[in-house]
Amino acid sequence: MSVGQGLYESEKVSLICRLLRQSPPGEFRQVVQDxxxxxxxxxxVRQEAALAGAHHNKNSFTPVLVIGNTVLLTQYIDLGGYHFFHPQDKFSFEFDHLITIISKTHLHRVMLDEGELWRVALHKGLNAYVNCHFPVENCCVFKKSLGKRQMLLVACIEAHQYQLPKHWNSLWKSxxxxxxxxVTTRVTGIFLLQLHYFRDVNLHVTVNKSVRESLHAIDRNQFSTDFVKFVKAEDNKIQTAILENIQTLSEHTWKKNLRRRLPVTLTFMNWNELLNN
Known part of the structure:
Protein backbone atom coordinates (compact mmCIF):
# COMPACT_ATOMS: atom_id res chain seq x y z
CA MET A 1 0.00 0.00 0.00
CA SER A 2 1.43 3.40 -1.01
CA VAL A 3 1.40 6.50 1.18
CA GLY A 4 -0.52 8.36 -1.51
CA GLN A 5 -3.61 6.17 -1.23
CA GLY A 6 -6.41 7.97 0.60
CA LEU A 7 -5.01 11.45 -0.09
CA TYR A 8 -6.84 14.04 -2.17
CA GLU A 9 -5.03 15.52 -5.18
CA SER A 10 -4.57 18.87 -3.42
CA GLU A 11 -3.11 17.12 -0.36
CA LYS A 12 -0.64 15.25 -2.54
CA VAL A 13 0.45 18.47 -4.26
CA SER A 14 0.91 20.23 -0.92
CA LEU A 15 2.92 17.32 0.46
CA ILE A 16 5.10 17.06 -2.64
CA CYS A 17 5.86 20.79 -2.74
CA ARG A 18 6.66 20.96 0.95
CA LEU A 19 9.06 18.01 0.86
CA LEU A 20 10.75 19.10 -2.36
CA ARG A 21 11.40 22.59 -0.99
CA GLN A 22 12.98 21.00 2.08
CA SER A 23 15.39 18.94 -0.05
CA PRO A 24 18.94 19.29 1.31
CA PRO A 25 21.61 20.48 -1.15
CA GLY A 26 22.64 17.74 -3.57
CA GLU A 27 19.67 15.49 -2.76
CA PHE A 28 16.84 16.90 -4.86
CA ARG A 29 16.77 14.05 -7.37
CA GLN A 30 16.85 11.47 -4.56
CA VAL A 31 13.85 13.15 -2.92
CA VAL A 32 11.99 13.06 -6.25
CA GLN A 33 12.71 9.33 -6.60
CA ASP A 34 11.59 8.64 -3.03
CA VAL A 45 5.58 14.17 -8.67
CA ARG A 46 7.56 15.08 -11.79
CA GLN A 47 5.11 17.83 -12.68
CA GLU A 48 5.62 19.51 -9.31
CA ALA A 49 9.36 18.71 -9.28
CA ALA A 50 9.86 20.65 -12.51
CA LEU A 51 8.65 23.78 -10.72
CA ALA A 52 10.30 23.12 -7.35
CA GLY A 53 13.58 22.23 -9.06
CA ALA A 54 13.96 25.80 -10.31
CA HIS A 55 13.62 27.14 -6.76
CA HIS A 56 16.03 24.50 -5.39
CA ASN A 57 18.74 25.09 -8.00
CA LYS A 58 18.64 28.88 -7.77
CA ASN A 59 18.56 28.78 -3.99
CA SER A 60 21.58 26.41 -3.91
CA PHE A 61 23.58 28.34 -6.54
CA THR A 62 23.77 25.10 -8.53
CA PRO A 63 26.79 25.10 -10.88
CA VAL A 64 26.17 23.96 -14.47
CA LEU A 65 28.58 23.51 -17.34
CA VAL A 66 27.74 25.59 -20.39
CA ILE A 67 29.95 25.06 -23.46
CA GLY A 68 32.95 24.12 -21.34
CA ASN A 69 32.58 26.80 -18.64
CA THR A 70 30.74 26.82 -15.33
CA VAL A 71 28.00 29.26 -14.37
CA LEU A 72 25.95 29.40 -11.17
CA LEU A 73 22.18 29.21 -11.50
CA THR A 74 20.88 32.14 -9.48
CA GLN A 75 17.99 34.58 -9.57
CA TYR A 76 20.38 37.20 -10.94
CA ILE A 77 20.71 35.49 -14.35
CA ASP A 78 17.16 34.16 -14.60
CA LEU A 79 15.59 35.31 -17.88
CA GLY A 80 12.29 33.53 -17.18
CA GLY A 81 10.83 30.43 -18.78
CA TYR A 82 13.77 28.23 -17.66
CA HIS A 83 16.18 30.49 -19.57
CA PHE A 84 19.39 31.85 -18.02
CA PHE A 85 22.27 34.06 -19.07
CA HIS A 86 25.99 33.24 -18.69
CA PRO A 87 27.58 36.64 -17.91
CA GLN A 88 31.16 35.54 -18.48
CA ASP A 89 30.76 33.96 -21.91
CA LYS A 90 27.67 35.94 -22.99
CA PHE A 91 25.48 32.89 -23.69
CA SER A 92 21.83 32.38 -22.89
CA PHE A 93 20.63 28.82 -22.42
CA GLU A 94 17.63 26.76 -21.37
CA PHE A 95 17.96 24.45 -18.38
CA ASP A 96 15.73 21.51 -17.51
CA HIS A 97 15.71 21.48 -13.70
CA LEU A 98 14.37 17.94 -13.47
CA ILE A 99 16.75 16.07 -15.78
CA THR A 100 19.49 18.75 -15.58
CA ILE A 101 20.02 19.09 -19.33
CA ILE A 102 21.14 22.30 -21.07
CA SER A 103 19.74 23.24 -24.48
CA LYS A 104 19.06 26.16 -26.82
CA THR A 105 22.28 28.09 -26.26
CA HIS A 106 22.52 31.48 -27.97
CA LEU A 107 25.38 33.96 -28.16
CA HIS A 108 24.54 37.52 -27.07
CA ARG A 109 26.26 40.81 -27.73
CA VAL A 110 27.05 42.76 -24.56
CA MET A 111 28.26 46.36 -24.63
CA LEU A 112 31.69 46.79 -23.04
CA ASP A 113 30.59 49.73 -20.90
CA GLU A 114 31.91 50.89 -17.53
CA GLY A 115 29.71 48.44 -15.62
CA GLU A 116 31.00 45.49 -17.66
CA LEU A 117 34.61 46.55 -17.06
CA TRP A 118 33.96 46.59 -13.30
CA ARG A 119 32.28 43.19 -13.49
CA VAL A 120 35.21 41.65 -15.37
CA ALA A 121 37.78 43.08 -12.93
CA LEU A 122 35.79 41.84 -9.94
CA HIS A 123 35.34 38.37 -11.42
CA LYS A 124 39.07 38.07 -12.13
CA GLY A 125 40.04 38.93 -8.55
CA LEU A 126 37.35 36.79 -6.94
CA ASN A 127 38.09 33.80 -9.16
CA ALA A 128 41.77 33.88 -8.17
CA TYR A 129 40.77 33.93 -4.49
CA VAL A 130 38.33 31.01 -4.56
CA ASN A 131 40.72 28.89 -6.64
CA CYS A 132 43.29 29.19 -3.85
CA HIS A 133 41.04 28.75 -0.81
CA PHE A 134 38.21 26.36 -1.71
CA PRO A 135 38.72 22.69 -2.67
CA VAL A 136 35.61 22.56 -4.88
CA GLU A 137 34.54 26.06 -5.79
CA ASN A 138 32.65 28.21 -8.25
CA CYS A 139 32.12 31.94 -8.44
CA CYS A 140 30.30 34.34 -10.73
CA VAL A 141 29.82 38.10 -10.86
CA PHE A 142 26.60 39.51 -12.28
CA LYS A 143 25.48 43.04 -13.09
CA LYS A 144 22.05 44.60 -13.21
CA SER A 145 21.06 48.09 -14.29
CA LEU A 146 19.24 50.14 -11.65
CA GLY A 147 18.67 53.09 -13.94
CA LYS A 148 20.48 55.21 -16.48
CA ARG A 149 23.46 55.95 -14.26
CA GLN A 150 23.51 53.27 -11.59
CA MET A 151 24.62 49.64 -11.76
CA LEU A 152 24.15 46.83 -9.22
CA LEU A 153 26.90 44.20 -9.04
CA VAL A 154 26.45 40.83 -7.34
CA ALA A 155 29.26 38.38 -6.61
CA CYS A 156 28.32 34.77 -5.74
CA ILE A 157 30.52 32.00 -4.33
CA GLU A 158 29.50 28.34 -4.13
CA ALA A 159 31.42 25.39 -2.71
CA HIS A 160 29.98 21.96 -1.95
CA GLN A 161 30.84 18.43 -0.95
CA TYR A 162 28.17 15.92 -1.94
CA GLN A 163 29.05 12.54 -0.42
CA LEU A 164 25.94 10.40 -0.76
CA PRO A 165 27.84 7.07 -0.38
CA LYS A 166 29.26 8.39 2.91
CA HIS A 167 25.84 9.67 4.04
CA TRP A 168 26.57 13.38 4.19
CA ASN A 169 26.28 16.47 2.01
CA SER A 170 27.29 20.08 2.58
CA LEU A 171 26.96 23.43 0.84
CA TRP A 172 28.74 26.74 1.45
CA LYS A 173 27.53 29.79 -0.42
CA SER A 174 27.75 33.55 -0.12
CA VAL A 183 33.85 57.44 -3.89
CA THR A 184 32.41 54.75 -1.55
CA THR A 185 29.92 51.93 -1.82
CA ARG A 186 28.16 49.81 0.77
CA VAL A 187 28.85 46.06 0.34
CA THR A 188 26.40 43.58 1.85
CA GLY A 189 27.31 39.92 2.17
CA ILE A 190 25.10 36.96 3.12
CA PHE A 191 26.58 33.58 4.12
CA LEU A 192 24.77 30.25 4.20
CA LEU A 193 26.18 26.91 5.33
CA GLN A 194 24.04 23.77 5.11
CA LEU A 195 25.04 20.31 6.29
CA HIS A 196 23.04 17.09 6.19
CA TYR A 197 24.27 13.89 7.86
CA PHE A 198 22.01 10.85 7.57
CA ARG A 199 23.77 7.77 8.86
CA ASP A 200 22.17 6.38 12.04
CA VAL A 201 20.70 9.87 12.64
CA ASN A 202 19.08 12.59 10.52
CA LEU A 203 21.08 15.71 11.36
CA HIS A 204 20.53 19.07 9.64
CA VAL A 205 22.76 22.06 10.37
CA THR A 206 22.13 25.53 8.92
CA VAL A 207 24.27 28.60 9.59
CA ASN A 208 23.32 32.10 8.39
CA LYS A 209 25.20 35.35 8.72
CA SER A 210 25.10 38.77 7.09
CA VAL A 211 27.85 41.42 7.05
CA ARG A 212 28.20 44.99 5.79
CA GLU A 213 31.16 47.18 4.99
CA SER A 214 31.91 50.43 3.12
CA LEU A 215 34.68 50.27 0.50
CA HIS A 216 36.23 52.93 -1.70
CA ALA A 217 34.94 52.67 -5.28
CA ILE A 218 37.18 54.94 -7.33
CA ASP A 219 39.48 52.59 -9.25
CA ARG A 220 38.01 49.24 -10.30
CA ASN A 221 41.27 47.29 -9.92
CA GLN A 222 41.90 48.69 -6.44
CA PHE A 223 38.29 48.03 -5.49
CA SER A 224 38.64 44.43 -6.68
CA THR A 225 41.70 43.98 -4.45
CA ASP A 226 39.98 45.56 -1.43
CA PHE A 227 36.81 43.56 -2.03
CA VAL A 228 38.68 40.23 -2.13
CA LYS A 229 40.52 41.13 1.10
CA PHE A 230 37.18 41.89 2.74
CA VAL A 231 35.62 38.61 1.56
CA LYS A 232 38.66 36.64 2.75
CA ALA A 233 38.57 38.27 6.20
CA GLU A 234 34.84 37.56 6.62
CA ASP A 235 35.27 33.97 5.39
CA ASN A 236 37.95 33.42 8.01
CA LYS A 237 35.80 34.95 10.75
CA ILE A 238 32.77 32.76 10.09
CA GLN A 239 34.85 29.59 9.69
CA THR A 240 36.64 30.28 12.98
CA ALA A 241 33.31 30.92 14.71
CA ILE A 242 31.87 27.66 13.35
CA LEU A 243 34.86 25.66 14.60
CA GLU A 244 34.57 27.27 18.04
CA ASN A 245 30.86 26.46 18.19
CA ILE A 246 31.52 22.84 17.19
CA GLN A 247 34.10 22.58 19.98
CA THR A 248 31.61 24.01 22.47
CA LEU A 249 28.95 21.60 21.23
CA SER A 250 31.32 18.67 21.69
CA GLU A 251 32.34 19.69 25.18
CA HIS A 252 28.94 20.63 26.61
CA THR A 253 25.92 19.49 24.61
CA TRP A 254 27.02 15.94 23.85
CA LYS A 255 28.25 15.38 27.39
CA LYS A 256 25.63 17.15 29.49
CA ASN A 257 22.46 18.01 27.61
CA LEU A 258 21.50 14.86 25.70
CA ARG A 259 18.32 13.15 26.83
CA ARG A 260 20.26 9.89 26.91
CA ARG A 261 23.86 10.65 27.78
CA LEU A 262 26.70 9.07 25.88
CA PRO A 263 29.26 7.05 27.85
CA VAL A 264 32.60 8.57 28.78
CA THR A 265 34.12 7.23 25.56
CA LEU A 266 31.59 9.31 23.53
CA THR A 267 30.89 6.28 21.31
CA PHE A 268 27.63 4.48 20.56
CA MET A 269 26.96 1.11 22.13
CA ASN A 270 27.00 -1.80 19.66
CA TRP A 271 23.82 -3.50 20.88
CA ASN A 272 23.83 -6.15 18.14
CA GLU A 273 27.24 -7.37 19.17
CA LEU A 274 26.21 -7.54 22.81
CA LEU A 275 23.05 -9.51 21.98
CA ASN A 276 24.98 -11.96 19.82
CA ASN A 277 27.44 -12.57 22.63
Whole structure:
Protein backbone atom coordinates (compact mmCIF):
# COMPACT_ATOMS: atom_id res chain seq x y z
CA MET A 1 0.00 0.00 0.00
CA SER A 2 1.43 3.40 -1.01
CA VAL A 3 1.40 6.50 1.18
CA GLY A 4 -0.52 8.36 -1.51
CA GLN A 5 -3.61 6.17 -1.23
CA GLY A 6 -6.41 7.97 0.60
CA LEU A 7 -5.01 11.45 -0.09
CA TYR A 8 -6.84 14.04 -2.17
CA GLU A 9 -5.03 15.52 -5.18
CA SER A 10 -4.57 18.87 -3.42
CA GLU A 11 -3.11 17.12 -0.36
CA LYS A 12 -0.64 15.25 -2.54
CA VAL A 13 0.45 18.47 -4.26
CA SER A 14 0.91 20.23 -0.92
CA LEU A 15 2.92 17.32 0.46
CA ILE A 16 5.10 17.06 -2.64
CA CYS A 17 5.86 20.79 -2.74
CA ARG A 18 6.66 20.96 0.95
CA LEU A 19 9.06 18.01 0.86
CA LEU A 20 10.75 19.10 -2.36
CA ARG A 21 11.40 22.59 -0.99
CA GLN A 22 12.98 21.00 2.08
CA SER A 23 15.39 18.94 -0.05
CA PRO A 24 18.94 19.29 1.31
CA PRO A 25 21.61 20.48 -1.15
CA GLY A 26 22.64 17.74 -3.57
CA GLU A 27 19.67 15.49 -2.76
CA PHE A 28 16.84 16.90 -4.86
CA ARG A 29 16.77 14.05 -7.37
CA GLN A 30 16.85 11.47 -4.56
CA VAL A 31 13.85 13.15 -2.92
CA VAL A 32 11.99 13.06 -6.25
CA GLN A 33 12.71 9.33 -6.60
CA ASP A 34 11.59 8.64 -3.03
CA UNK A 35 8.34 10.56 -3.53
CA UNK A 36 7.61 8.63 -6.73
CA UNK A 37 8.07 5.38 -4.81
CA UNK A 38 5.98 6.51 -1.82
CA UNK A 39 3.07 8.13 -3.64
CA UNK A 40 2.99 5.84 -6.69
CA UNK A 41 2.18 8.85 -8.88
CA UNK A 42 5.22 9.59 -11.05
CA UNK A 43 3.42 12.05 -13.33
CA UNK A 44 2.22 14.28 -10.49
CA VAL A 45 5.58 14.17 -8.67
CA ARG A 46 7.56 15.08 -11.79
CA GLN A 47 5.11 17.83 -12.68
CA GLU A 48 5.62 19.51 -9.31
CA ALA A 49 9.36 18.71 -9.28
CA ALA A 50 9.86 20.65 -12.51
CA LEU A 51 8.65 23.78 -10.72
CA ALA A 52 10.30 23.12 -7.35
CA GLY A 53 13.58 22.23 -9.06
CA ALA A 54 13.96 25.80 -10.31
CA HIS A 55 13.62 27.14 -6.76
CA HIS A 56 16.03 24.50 -5.39
CA ASN A 57 18.74 25.09 -8.00
CA LYS A 58 18.64 28.88 -7.77
CA ASN A 59 18.56 28.78 -3.99
CA SER A 60 21.58 26.41 -3.91
CA PHE A 61 23.58 28.34 -6.54
CA THR A 62 23.77 25.10 -8.53
CA PRO A 63 26.79 25.10 -10.88
CA VAL A 64 26.17 23.96 -14.47
CA LEU A 65 28.58 23.51 -17.34
CA VAL A 66 27.74 25.59 -20.39
CA ILE A 67 29.95 25.06 -23.46
CA GLY A 68 32.95 24.12 -21.34
CA ASN A 69 32.58 26.80 -18.64
CA THR A 70 30.74 26.82 -15.33
CA VAL A 71 28.00 29.26 -14.37
CA LEU A 72 25.95 29.40 -11.17
CA LEU A 73 22.18 29.21 -11.50
CA THR A 74 20.88 32.14 -9.48
CA GLN A 75 17.99 34.58 -9.57
CA TYR A 76 20.38 37.20 -10.94
CA ILE A 77 20.71 35.49 -14.35
CA ASP A 78 17.16 34.16 -14.60
CA LEU A 79 15.59 35.31 -17.88
CA GLY A 80 12.29 33.53 -17.18
CA GLY A 81 10.83 30.43 -18.78
CA TYR A 82 13.77 28.23 -17.66
CA HIS A 83 16.18 30.49 -19.57
CA PHE A 84 19.39 31.85 -18.02
CA PHE A 85 22.27 34.06 -19.07
CA HIS A 86 25.99 33.24 -18.69
CA PRO A 87 27.58 36.64 -17.91
CA GLN A 88 31.16 35.54 -18.48
CA ASP A 89 30.76 33.96 -21.91
CA LYS A 90 27.67 35.94 -22.99
CA PHE A 91 25.48 32.89 -23.69
CA SER A 92 21.83 32.38 -22.89
CA PHE A 93 20.63 28.82 -22.42
CA GLU A 94 17.63 26.76 -21.37
CA PHE A 95 17.96 24.45 -18.38
CA ASP A 96 15.73 21.51 -17.51
CA HIS A 97 15.71 21.48 -13.70
CA LEU A 98 14.37 17.94 -13.47
CA ILE A 99 16.75 16.07 -15.78
CA THR A 100 19.49 18.75 -15.58
CA ILE A 101 20.02 19.09 -19.33
CA ILE A 102 21.14 22.30 -21.07
CA SER A 103 19.74 23.24 -24.48
CA LYS A 104 19.06 26.16 -26.82
CA THR A 105 22.28 28.09 -26.26
CA HIS A 106 22.52 31.48 -27.97
CA LEU A 107 25.38 33.96 -28.16
CA HIS A 108 24.54 37.52 -27.07
CA ARG A 109 26.26 40.81 -27.73
CA VAL A 110 27.05 42.76 -24.56
CA MET A 111 28.26 46.36 -24.63
CA LEU A 112 31.69 46.79 -23.04
CA ASP A 113 30.59 49.73 -20.90
CA GLU A 114 31.91 50.89 -17.53
CA GLY A 115 29.71 48.44 -15.62
CA GLU A 116 31.00 45.49 -17.66
CA LEU A 117 34.61 46.55 -17.06
CA TRP A 118 33.96 46.59 -13.30
CA ARG A 119 32.28 43.19 -13.49
CA VAL A 120 35.21 41.65 -15.37
CA ALA A 121 37.78 43.08 -12.93
CA LEU A 122 35.79 41.84 -9.94
CA HIS A 123 35.34 38.37 -11.42
CA LYS A 124 39.07 38.07 -12.13
CA GLY A 125 40.04 38.93 -8.55
CA LEU A 126 37.35 36.79 -6.94
CA ASN A 127 38.09 33.80 -9.16
CA ALA A 128 41.77 33.88 -8.17
CA TYR A 129 40.77 33.93 -4.49
CA VAL A 130 38.33 31.01 -4.56
CA ASN A 131 40.72 28.89 -6.64
CA CYS A 132 43.29 29.19 -3.85
CA HIS A 133 41.04 28.75 -0.81
CA PHE A 134 38.21 26.36 -1.71
CA PRO A 135 38.72 22.69 -2.67
CA VAL A 136 35.61 22.56 -4.88
CA GLU A 137 34.54 26.06 -5.79
CA ASN A 138 32.65 28.21 -8.25
CA CYS A 139 32.12 31.94 -8.44
CA CYS A 140 30.30 34.34 -10.73
CA VAL A 141 29.82 38.10 -10.86
CA PHE A 142 26.60 39.51 -12.28
CA LYS A 143 25.48 43.04 -13.09
CA LYS A 144 22.05 44.60 -13.21
CA SER A 145 21.06 48.09 -14.29
CA LEU A 146 19.24 50.14 -11.65
CA GLY A 147 18.67 53.09 -13.94
CA LYS A 148 20.48 55.21 -16.48
CA ARG A 149 23.46 55.95 -14.26
CA GLN A 150 23.51 53.27 -11.59
CA MET A 151 24.62 49.64 -11.76
CA LEU A 152 24.15 46.83 -9.22
CA LEU A 153 26.90 44.20 -9.04
CA VAL A 154 26.45 40.83 -7.34
CA ALA A 155 29.26 38.38 -6.61
CA CYS A 156 28.32 34.77 -5.74
CA ILE A 157 30.52 32.00 -4.33
CA GLU A 158 29.50 28.34 -4.13
CA ALA A 159 31.42 25.39 -2.71
CA HIS A 160 29.98 21.96 -1.95
CA GLN A 161 30.84 18.43 -0.95
CA TYR A 162 28.17 15.92 -1.94
CA GLN A 163 29.05 12.54 -0.42
CA LEU A 164 25.94 10.40 -0.76
CA PRO A 165 27.84 7.07 -0.38
CA LYS A 166 29.26 8.39 2.91
CA HIS A 167 25.84 9.67 4.04
CA TRP A 168 26.57 13.38 4.19
CA ASN A 169 26.28 16.47 2.01
CA SER A 170 27.29 20.08 2.58
CA LEU A 171 26.96 23.43 0.84
CA TRP A 172 28.74 26.74 1.45
CA LYS A 173 27.53 29.79 -0.42
CA SER A 174 27.75 33.55 -0.12
CA UNK A 175 26.51 36.45 -2.20
CA UNK A 176 27.77 40.02 -2.11
CA UNK A 177 25.82 42.97 -3.50
CA UNK A 178 26.69 46.62 -3.99
CA UNK A 179 25.78 49.51 -6.26
CA UNK A 180 28.44 51.41 -8.18
CA UNK A 181 28.36 54.78 -6.48
CA UNK A 182 31.04 57.50 -6.47
CA VAL A 183 33.85 57.44 -3.89
CA THR A 184 32.41 54.75 -1.55
CA THR A 185 29.92 51.93 -1.82
CA ARG A 186 28.16 49.81 0.77
CA VAL A 187 28.85 46.06 0.34
CA THR A 188 26.40 43.58 1.85
CA GLY A 189 27.31 39.92 2.17
CA ILE A 190 25.10 36.96 3.12
CA PHE A 191 26.58 33.58 4.12
CA LEU A 192 24.77 30.25 4.20
CA LEU A 193 26.18 26.91 5.33
CA GLN A 194 24.04 23.77 5.11
CA LEU A 195 25.04 20.31 6.29
CA HIS A 196 23.04 17.09 6.19
CA TYR A 197 24.27 13.89 7.86
CA PHE A 198 22.01 10.85 7.57
CA ARG A 199 23.77 7.77 8.86
CA ASP A 200 22.17 6.38 12.04
CA VAL A 201 20.70 9.87 12.64
CA ASN A 202 19.08 12.59 10.52
CA LEU A 203 21.08 15.71 11.36
CA HIS A 204 20.53 19.07 9.64
CA VAL A 205 22.76 22.06 10.37
CA THR A 206 22.13 25.53 8.92
CA VAL A 207 24.27 28.60 9.59
CA ASN A 208 23.32 32.10 8.39
CA LYS A 209 25.20 35.35 8.72
CA SER A 210 25.10 38.77 7.09
CA VAL A 211 27.85 41.42 7.05
CA ARG A 212 28.20 44.99 5.79
CA GLU A 213 31.16 47.18 4.99
CA SER A 214 31.91 50.43 3.12
CA LEU A 215 34.68 50.27 0.50
CA HIS A 216 36.23 52.93 -1.70
CA ALA A 217 34.94 52.67 -5.28
CA ILE A 218 37.18 54.94 -7.33
CA ASP A 219 39.48 52.59 -9.25
CA ARG A 220 38.01 49.24 -10.30
CA ASN A 221 41.27 47.29 -9.92
CA GLN A 222 41.90 48.69 -6.44
CA PHE A 223 38.29 48.03 -5.49
CA SER A 224 38.64 44.43 -6.68
CA THR A 225 41.70 43.98 -4.45
CA ASP A 226 39.98 45.56 -1.43
CA PHE A 227 36.81 43.56 -2.03
CA VAL A 228 38.68 40.23 -2.13
CA LYS A 229 40.52 41.13 1.10
CA PHE A 230 37.18 41.89 2.74
CA VAL A 231 35.62 38.61 1.56
CA LYS A 232 38.66 36.64 2.75
CA ALA A 233 38.57 38.27 6.20
CA GLU A 234 34.84 37.56 6.62
CA ASP A 235 35.27 33.97 5.39
CA ASN A 236 37.95 33.42 8.01
CA LYS A 237 35.80 34.95 10.75
CA ILE A 238 32.77 32.76 10.09
CA GLN A 239 34.85 29.59 9.69
CA THR A 240 36.64 30.28 12.98
CA ALA A 241 33.31 30.92 14.71
CA ILE A 242 31.87 27.66 13.35
CA LEU A 243 34.86 25.66 14.60
CA GLU A 244 34.57 27.27 18.04
CA ASN A 245 30.86 26.46 18.19
CA ILE A 246 31.52 22.84 17.19
CA GLN A 247 34.10 22.58 19.98
CA THR A 248 31.61 24.01 22.47
CA LEU A 249 28.95 21.60 21.23
CA SER A 250 31.32 18.67 21.69
CA GLU A 251 32.34 19.69 25.18
CA HIS A 252 28.94 20.63 26.61
CA THR A 253 25.92 19.49 24.61
CA TRP A 254 27.02 15.94 23.85
CA LYS A 255 28.25 15.38 27.39
CA LYS A 256 25.63 17.15 29.49
CA ASN A 257 22.46 18.01 27.61
CA LEU A 258 21.50 14.86 25.70
CA ARG A 259 18.32 13.15 26.83
CA ARG A 260 20.26 9.89 26.91
CA ARG A 261 23.86 10.65 27.78
CA LEU A 262 26.70 9.07 25.88
CA PRO A 263 29.26 7.05 27.85
CA VAL A 264 32.60 8.57 28.78
CA THR A 265 34.12 7.23 25.56
CA LEU A 266 31.59 9.31 23.53
CA THR A 267 30.89 6.28 21.31
CA PHE A 268 27.63 4.48 20.56
CA MET A 269 26.96 1.11 22.13
CA ASN A 270 27.00 -1.80 19.66
CA TRP A 271 23.82 -3.50 20.88
CA ASN A 272 23.83 -6.15 18.14
CA GLU A 273 27.24 -7.37 19.17
CA LEU A 274 26.21 -7.54 22.81
CA LEU A 275 23.05 -9.51 21.98
CA ASN A 276 24.98 -11.96 19.82
CA ASN A 277 27.44 -12.57 22.63
Missing amino acids: LCALLQDDEL DWTFALTP
